[in-house]
Amino acid sequence: xxxxxxxxxxxxxxxxxxxxxxxxxxxxxxxxxxxxxxxxxxxxxxxxxxxxxxxxxxxxxxxxxxxxxxxxxxxxxxxxxxxxxxxxxxxxxxxxxxxxxxxxx
Amino acid sequence: xxxxxxxxxxxxxxxxxxxxxxxxxxxxxxxxxxxxxxxxxxxxxxxxxxxxxxxxxxxxxxxxxxxxxxxxxxxxxxxxxxxxxxxxxxxxxxxxxxxxxxxxxxxxxxxxxxxxxxxxxxxxxxxxxxxxxxxxxxxxxxxxxxxxxxxxxxxxxxxxxxxxxxxxxxxxxxxxxxxxxxxxxxxxxxxxxxxxxxxxxxxxxxxxxxxxxxxxxxxxxxxxxxxxxxxxxxxxxxxxxxxxxxxxxxxxxxxxxxxxxxxxxxxxxxxxxxxxxxxxxxxxxxxxxxxxxxxxxxxxxxxxxxxxxxxxxxxxxxxxxxxxxxxxxxxxxxxxxxxxxxxxxxxxxxxxxxxxxxxxxxxxxxxxxxxxxxxxxxxxxxxxxxxxxxxxxxxxxxxxxxxxxxxxxxxxxx
Numbered sequence: 001x002x003x004x005x006x007x008x009x010x011x012x013x014x015x016x017x018x019x020x021x022x023x024x025x026x027x028x029x030x031x032x033x034x035x036x037x038x039x040x041x042x043x044x045x046x047x048x049x050x051x052x053x054x055x056x057x058x059x060x061x062x063x064x065x066x067x068x069x070x071x072x073x074x075x076x077x078x079x080x081x082x083x084x085x086x087x088x089x090x091x092x093x094x095x096x097x098x099x100x101x102x103x104x105x
Numbered sequence: 106x107x108x109x110x111x112x113x114x115x116x117x118x119x120x121x122x123x124x125x126x127x128x129x130x131x132x133x134x135x136x137x138x139x140x141x142x143x144x145x146x147x148x149x150x151x152x153x154x155x156x157x158x159x160x161x162x163x164x165x166x167x168x169x170x171x172x173x174x175x176x177x178x179x180x181x182x183x184x185x186x187x188x189x190x191x192x193x194x195x196x197x198x199x200x201x202x203x204x205x206x207x208x209x210x211x212x213x214x215x216x217x218x219x220x221x222x223x224x225x226x227x228x229x230x231x232x233x234x235x236x237x238x239x240x241x242x243x244x245x246x247x248x249x250x251x252x253x254x255x256x257x258x259x260x261x262x263x264x265x266x267x268x269x270x271x272x273x274x275x276x277x278x279x280x281x282x283x284x285x286x287x288x289x290x291x292x293x294x295x296x297x298x299x300x301x302x303x304x305x306x307x308x309x310x311x312x313x314x315x316x317x318x319x320x321x322x323x324x325x326x327x328x329x330x331x332x333x334x335x336x337x338x339x340x341x342x343x344x345x346x347x348x349x350x351x352x353x354x355x356x357x358x359x360x361x362x363x364x365x366x367x368x369x370x371x372x373x374x375x376x377x378x379x380x381x382x383x384x385x386x387x388x389x390x391x392x393x394x395x396x397x398x399x400x401x402x403x404x405x406x407x408x409x410x411x412x413x414x415x416x417x418x419x420x421x422x423x424x425x426x427x428x429x430x431x432x433x434x435x436x437x438x439x440x441x442x443x444x445x446x447x448x449x450x451x452x453x454x455x456x457x458x459x460x461x462x463x464x465x466x467x468x469x470x471x472x473x474x475x476x477x478x479x480x481x482x483x484x485x486x487x488x489x490x491x492x493x494x495x496x497x498x499x500x501x502x503x504x505x506x507x508x509x510x511x512x513x514x515x516x517x518x519x
Contacts, residue, residue: 016140018150028132039129042115044151052193060134087201092194094184103138104180
């Protein structure tokens with residue numbers, strides 16, 4: 001494999017997608033990928049429901065999810081010259097825990 | 106929700122025993138951290154993406170001590186929720202939609218602006234009408250006459266010519282009518298004298314001159330009348346600019362002016378005719394004298410016009426109109442101060458410091474044209490002369506000053 005392709009591979013490797021995560025989990029826990037997938041799905045579902053209920057939710061030791069409210073604002077589109085009122089919105093926020101912060105330094 | 110709760114829920118739902126779930130979650134945690142460190146990014150389906158972002162070192166100020174501290178470079182974790190997750194969280198407010206405000210706020214603002222204009226105009230009108238009343242009162246005091254008519258500038262000019270014609274005609278007529286008029290004039294003289302007395306008493310301006318001969322009294326009367334006319338003319342001049350603003354009144358004023366024109370021409374013709382009948386024997390002298398007085402009158406008219414200009418300079422608030430500014434010559438040789446150009450100096454900023462308004466930079470530029478070729482580029486170290494300018498030209502409260510400065514900018518500044 002030529003060197004430049006190696007570089008490309010390294011570049012593409014720069015994000016861990018779901019498949020990679022599953023593979024890594026299966027490898028480390030010794031479970032099958034299907035089982036990992038099932039557990040992960042439930043975990044995600046639990047996390048989401050917990051966040052939607054409005055609580056600040058600890059995601060393991062990684063950090064905490066919380067729900068933040070964005071206020072409404074007026075936006076101006078310079079192309080059309082129209083102004084529009086963007087309604088208030090609830091968004092998910094994530095705050096990394098101290099351990100995470102230390103580990104990714 | 107604690108970790109144990111999560112574990113029990115997952116174990117319940119998947120049928121995997123708790124120990125395995127715990128192991129799974131620990132490994133999951135580990136892998137995500139590892140993934141962040143190695144790949145900067147971990148995607149979890151159904152939840153979102155964790156990303157590691159590196160932050161550069163930056164300087165900041167300590168909240169307590171006020172000292173500058175350096176925040177070292179570090180990494181931080183950000184999370185972007187997937188659409189499904191974000192929608193679930195936003196469900197309580199999902200019914201709200203983006204509202205277009207295309208026109209309604211603009212409409213709201215426009216009437217306000219118009220309203221402010223409307224508020225300005227009546228106030229100005231009110232002020233003008235007050236001024237007018239005041240001026241009328243003053244004129245009435247000066248002339249001892251009720252002022253209800255306002256001649257325009259042209260009126261006086263026309264009168265001059267009219268009167269000249271009249272005088273010439275009179276000279277001709279006199280020689281023709283000479284003998285016939287002699288007897289009748291005796292009777293008329295009395296009436297004339299009476300009218301002369303009336304006029305001279307009525308017009309205080311001519312009182313000083315009323316010590317002259319009776320024959321000249323008529324002319325004095327006329328002079329007085331001229332002065333009166335001039336006074337009114339002053340008034341009119343001062344009013345003219347103002348009347349332009351409210352066009353509705355122009356028609357009425359024009360009518361008044363025409364009426365006055367007729368009245369004055371009629372009066373002068375009448376008076377002259379009387380004079381002709383009055384002194385037929387001294388016709389030659391009289392004609393000469395009248396011509397003299399006509400010249401005198403012209404002089405006084407000119408003088409009056411000068412004073413008119415001077416008085417206009419002192420018009421309310423000492424403001425100049427833009428027309429007056431255009432005619433004024435600005436003397437840039439008098440230097441108030443000098444300023445050395447530093448890095449980043451601008452003529453506008455110098456003007457702001459020197460005159461209180463950026464727009465007047467053009468005056469500084471005009472005073473420094475010998476060294477500044479392009480007003481946008483002044484080089485460091487240059488000594489800029491700040492000219493001493495008539496305060497009325499750089500009156501920041503007078504919109505005409507700004508207007509005039511802009512005109513100058515268009516003329517010289519490009």
